[in-house]
Amino acid sequence: MGTEKSGSVFIDGCFDMVHFGHANAMRQARSKGSRLVVGVHSDEEIIKAKGMPVLTSEERYEAVRAVKWVDHVHEASPYSLYMSTLDKCGCDFVVHGEDITLNADGEDCYSIAQRMGRFQFIHRTEGVSTSDIVNRVLARYATGFDHSAAQSKYTGTETFLPSARKIAMFSNRTEPEEHHTVVYVDGSFDLLHPGHLSWLRTLKESIPNAYIIAGIHSDEDVASYGPTPFLGVHERGLGVMGCRWVDDVIFNAPITVDKHMIAEFGINVVAVGPSGADYPVDGYVLPKEMGLLRTIEGPRPMSAKTIVDRIVARQAEYAAKNKAKAEKERMSGL
Numbered sequence: 001m002g003t004e005k006s007g008s009v010f011i012d013g014c015f016d017m018v019h020f021g022h023a024n025a026m027r028q029a030r031s032k033g034s035r036l037v038v039g040v041h042s043d044e045e046i047i048k049a050k051g052m053p054v055l056t057s058e059e060r061y062e063a064v065r066a067v068k069w070v071d072h073v074h075e076a077s078p079y080s081l082y083m084s085t086l087d088k089c090g091c092d093f094v095v096h097g098e099d100i101t102l103n104a105d106g107e108d109c110y111s112i113a114q115r116m117g118r119f120q121f122i123h124r125t126e127g128v129s130t131s132d133i134v135n136r137v138l139a140r141y142a143t144g145f146d147h148s149a150a151q152s153k154y155t156g157t158e159t160f161l162p163s164a165r166k167i168a169m170f171s172n173r174t175e176p177e178e179h180h181t182v183v184y185v186d187g188s189f190d191l192l193h194p195g196h197l198s199w200l201r202t203l204k205e206s207i208p209n210a211y212i213i214a215g216i217h218s219d220e221d222v223a224s225y226g227p228t229p230f231l232g233v234h235e236r237g238l239g240v241m242g243c244r245w246v247d248d249v250i251f252n253a254p255i256t257v258d259k260h261m262i263a264e265f266g267i268n269v270v271a272v273g274p275s276g277a278d279y280p281v282d283g284y285v286l287p288k289e290m291g292l293l294r295t296i297e298g299p300r301p302m303s304a305k306t307i308v309d310r311i312v313a314r315q316a317e318y319a320a321k322n323k324a325k326a327e328k329e330r331m332s333g334l
């Protein structure tokens with residue numbers, strides 16, 4: 001057993017389109033102390049430093065709050081970190097990945113914290129970044145997009161390898177107990193967004209003692225009922241595993257919820273959103289017959305298409321931003 005660490009840790013960032021790389025940063029940060037405060041920059045600050053984020057401040061606050069290693073979100077945190085922010089949040093030190101973050105004036109945002117001995121590095125998760133996800137959307141939908149010009153070590157695609165250790169580090173390692181209601185949800189969970197996250201929170205809050213298992217459909221199955229997912233099944237699954245409302249995840253879950261699944265996982269409720277999904281087959285015939293199916297509405301009418309539409313609407317801006325970011329990273333030798 002590891003020894004419990006004490007102290008409050010701070011991590012800040014844009015956390016645009018929160019992905020498992022961000023969640024892994026928060027996991028590492030939380031393991032360095034007993035409390036984690038996450039500073040999330042406002043839209044205004046991000047626009048000044050590097051351009052428009054895809055999600056609004058409110059959406060990004062909500063997405064960060066859904067990450068299970070987060071104790072508190074410090075909203076509208078300044079882009080450059082001052083010791084007054086750390087003190088106000090009751091934090092001893094800040095952590096950041098190995099990549100350098102420069103403010104609008106080209107200064108390192110963490111130089112003061114480093115000088116004051118209140119800075120620690122965490123390992124940046126390779127193979128995923130917001131820019132990379134935006135690039136994947138642009139590569140499919142934007143006209144004349146030069147993917148190679150927008151790639152660097154931190155924005156390159158498909159270098160993520162899902163080892164058992166990485167998956168285990170994201171796992172709650174809990175089993176459902178007698179008093180739990182085992183709730184099964186399934187889908188693609190592509191571009192994990194506040195629409196998904198707020199719906200999962202609603203399930204957790206509205207079903208007493210819910211133990212939520214999320215089934216993540218395979219890349220092939222998702223492509224059979226919608227666009228090919230932008231993230232692979234392990235990337236999508238790890239994102240969902242980072243969510244505080246979810247207790248377990250099934251990778252490559254079948255579209256049809258059959259009697260073996262229901263028995264093996266002890267499923268008491270199969271929950272779907274009101275729109276349901278356009279699956280090629282009705283996967284819920286048996287849950288319906290058994291009276292397990294429940295339609296539960298989420299508070300946010302948001303979908304992966306909402307995200308794609310926002311990126312496509314600003315395609316030139318995002319392509320230029322990602323190209324500039326890749327160039328900056330190449331020049332700084334990262």
Ligand code: CTP
Binds near residue numbers: 012022130
């Ligand atoms: N981070 C990480 N691994 C990633 C992406 C981000 O560890 N794959 C860390 C960053 O190093 C930082 C924190 O997450 O400590 C917040 O990052 P953020 O400000 O959102 O911006 P970026 O570093 O630009 O992340 P991204 O490239 O995904 O936009």
